Amino acid sequence: MTQKQWGGRFAGTTDSRIEHFTESISYDKRLYRHDITASKAHARMLARVGLVTADESASICAALDRISSRIEAGDFAYSTALEDIHTHIERALIDELGDLGRKLHTGRSRNDQVVTDVKLWVRDAIDELDDLLAKLQQACVSAGDREQGVILPGYTHLQRAQPVLAAHYYLAYVEKFERDRERLRDARKRVNVLPLGAAALAGTSLPIDRHAVAADLGFVDVARNSLDVSSDRDFLLEYVFTLAMVSLHLSGWAEEWIIWSTTEFRFVELPDEFCTGSSIMPHKKNPDVLELVRGKSARAVAALNGLMILVKGLPLAYNRDLQEDKVALFDCHDTVAACVQIAAAVIDAARLRREVIAERLESGFLDATTLMELLVMRGMPMRSAHEVVGKLVRLGEERGCRLADLPESAFAEAAPGVGSAVYEVLGVPRALAAFRSYGSTAPAEVERQLSWWRDRLAAG
Ligand code: ARG
Numbered sequence: 164m165t166q167k168q169w170g171g172r173f174a175g176t177t178d179s180r181i182e183h184f185t186e187s188i189s190y191d192k193r194l195y196r197h198d199i200t201a202s203k204a205h206a207r208m209l210a211r212v213g214l215v216t217a218d219e220s221a222s223i224c225a226a227l228d229r230i231s232s233r234i235e236a237g238d239f240a241y242s243t244a245l246e247d248i249h250t251h252i253e254r255a256l257i258d259e260l261g262d263l264g265r266k267l268h269t270g271r272s273r274n275d276q277v278v279t280d281v282k283l284w285v286r287d288a289i290d291e292l293d294d295l296l297a298k299l300q301q302a303c304v305s306a307g308d309r310e311q312g313v314i315l316p317g318y319t320h321l322q323r324a325q326p327v328l329a330a331h332y333y334l335a336y337v338e339k340f341e342r343d344r345e346r347l348r349d350a351r352k353r354v355n356v357l358p359l360g361a362a363a364l365a366g367t368s369l370p371i372d373r374h375a376v377a378a379d380l381g382f383v384d385v386a387r388n389s390l391d392v393s394s395d396r397d398f399l400l401e402y403v404f405t406l407a408m409v410s411l412h413l414s415g416w417a418e419e420w421i422i423w424s425t426t427e428f429r430f431v432e433l434p435d436e437f438c439t440g441s442s443i444m445p446h447k448k449n450p451d452v453l454e455l456v457r458g459k460s461a462r463a464v465a466a467l468n469g470l471m472i473l474v475k476g477l478p479l480a481y482n483r484d485l486q487e488d489k490v491a492l493f494d495c496h497d498t499v500a501a502c503v504q505i506a507a508a509v510i511d512a513a514r515l516r517r518e519v520i521a522e523r524l525e526s527g528f529l530d531a532t533t534l535m536e537l538l539v540m541r542g543m544p545m546r547s548a549h550e551v552v553g554k555l556v557r558l559g560e561e562r563g564c565r566l567a568d569l570p571e572s573a574f575a576e577a578a579p580g581v582g583s584a585v586y587e588v589l590g591v592p593r594a595l596a597a598f599r600s601y602g603s604t605a606p607a608e609v610e611r612q613l614s615w616w617r618d619r620l621a622a623g
Contacts, residue, residue: 168253177244182246185483186243186246187246187248187486188241188242188247188251189243190493191277191489192234192241192248192251193284193493194281194284195234195252196231197283198249198280199230199252201279201280201283201359202223202227203224204359204376205270205359205376206223206224206227207220207375208371208372208379209269211372211375212370212371212372213370214266214269214270214369214370214371215263215266215269219263222263223256223264223266226256226259226260226264227252227256230255230259239251239255247273247277247486248280249273249276249277249280250273253267270360270362270367270369271362271367272363274363274364274393274480275358275359275360275363275389276359279357279358279359279380281399281489282355282358282398285398285399285492286351286354289347289350289354292406292409292496292500292503293348295504295507296343296344296409297623298503299340299503300337300340300341300616302507302508303333303337303340303510304337304613304617304620306513307329307332307333307334307609307613308613310330311329312328313328313329313330314326314327314328314329314520314524314592314595315430316520316523316524316529317332321422322527323528324532325529325532325533325594326529326591326595326604327595327604328595328606329515330609330613334609336416337616339412343408346405346408347402347405350398353397353401354402355382355383356382356383356384356386357373357380357382358386358393359373359376360376360385360389361386361393362389363393363480363481364389364390364479364480364481366389373385390479390480391480392480393481394474394477394479396470396473396474396488403466403470403495404467406466406495407464407466409463409499410459410462410463410464410498410499410502411463411464413456413457413460413506414460416456416506417453417456417457417506418457420513421450421453421454421457424450424453430516430519430520431513431514431516432516433448433450433452433509434512437452437512438450438451438452439451439452452505452509456506459498459501460502462494462495462498463499466491466492466494466495467491467495469491470488470491470492473485524591525565525590525591528556528559529591529594530566530567530590530591530593531552531555531566533588533594533597534552534588534594535548535551535552536588537584538578541578541580541581551577551578554577555569555574555577565589565590566589567586567589
């Protein structure tokens with residue numbers, strides 16, 4: 164029979180069904196490294212304030228290191244009877260050190276311990292994800308470099324709208340992932356506040372030094388209100404929100420490329436190594452990887468939703484519901500980190516089918532809006548120019564030709580006095596070259612932004 168941490172109060176032993184129902188070791192074991200890091204900082208602080216001696220603290224830290232090595236070597240037994248990783252490590256310490264091991268939990272509770280561990284874990288996860296997003300941005304910038312000069316049809320409502328440079332397209336995603344990285348940096352500020360020492364809920368009458376622990380663990384501040392701390396999972400929800408946001412960005416991109424890889428579009432060539440075939444249809448090459456990136460966003464959004472429901476209506480302070488937070492956190496992190504890595508690999512390996520794109524670029528009147536803007540520059544009120552070009556588009560549709568193929572007389576009639584100047588912006592490459600606003604797809608602007616991103620990402 165395993166001795167429980169609360170053994171003094173209880174005459175009866177825990178029902179094994181209850182042990183199975185209440186355990187978290189099956190998933191919180193992955194917090195072991197962070198649990199040991201936090202415990203060592205706690206032990207050093209206990210010595211500092213005289214609650215243990217320096218020798219005792221050193222022995223505790225050395226024993227914790229040995230436990231860590233055993234866990235890493237796979238030489239560590241887990242049991243649902245010990246509920247969670249905190250209890251496992253404390254028990255292993257007591258097994259090694261006897262009564263000295265029983266001193267480690269002085270001035271802390273599992274309630275502040277578990278939030279501290281999770282904060283340390285999330286802080287690492289944020290740094291890892293930030294790095295993966297930077298690599299994904301790098302893949303997008305390289306693709307923009309590779310596809311220099313390639314013009315794509317830009318869409319709204321999935322209808323052809325205006326031309327955009329391929330690099331402009333890739334940089335659009337770089338911006339989205341940059342906002343995600345900003346969200347990570349911002350969330351990290353609130354992660355970086357130490358919970359430990361809030362104890363169960365009210366703090367402690369022991370002379371602990373929380374600021375020393377914060378400095379030891381690299382936290383920039385100490386949580387002010389002990390009662391708030393053990394129920395605070397805001398930081399975790401913020402991180403999972405950011406993960407969900409990343410996955411939403413990726414799902415849009417994946418959808419776009421699924422469409423682009425259809426026979427109808429044929430805009431992008433996915434390498435065989437990134438596709439799967441069909442067990443019955445010999446000709447098939449399916450974009451399953453992109454579909455899974457799109458599909459896995461459901462898991463990320465569900466994790467966020469689940470966490471919001473989990474904390475809804477929880478009274479102060481710690482409630483056992485909170486143990487469930489890690490299931491969603493870990494799954495969401497693993498899922499989104501995998502998607503980000505795969506997306507970068509796909510973007511690196513894929514090639515735009517330039518000929519197919521170029522062949523069809525002149526259909527869909529991508530130059531119409533630029534023509535309208537030319538008329539505006541010539542003094543025509545915008546609404547009138549819109550109408551005039553609308554009529555010209557109709558004429559082009561009737562004749563089955565581009566705006567550039569309409570005779571000068573058609574333009575002279577619609578917009579007296581404009582003359583052959585219209586041809587300066589007609590045809591997609593000329594229309595594209597006419598762009599000039601900040602942030603637009605103007606070639607010089609895109610080149611400037613590409614080089615800005617190259618430098619920025621190289622600087623790290
Ligand atoms: N296994 C628990 C969790 O992950 C640790 C905290 C338990 N605290 C308690 N008062 N039962 O949330």
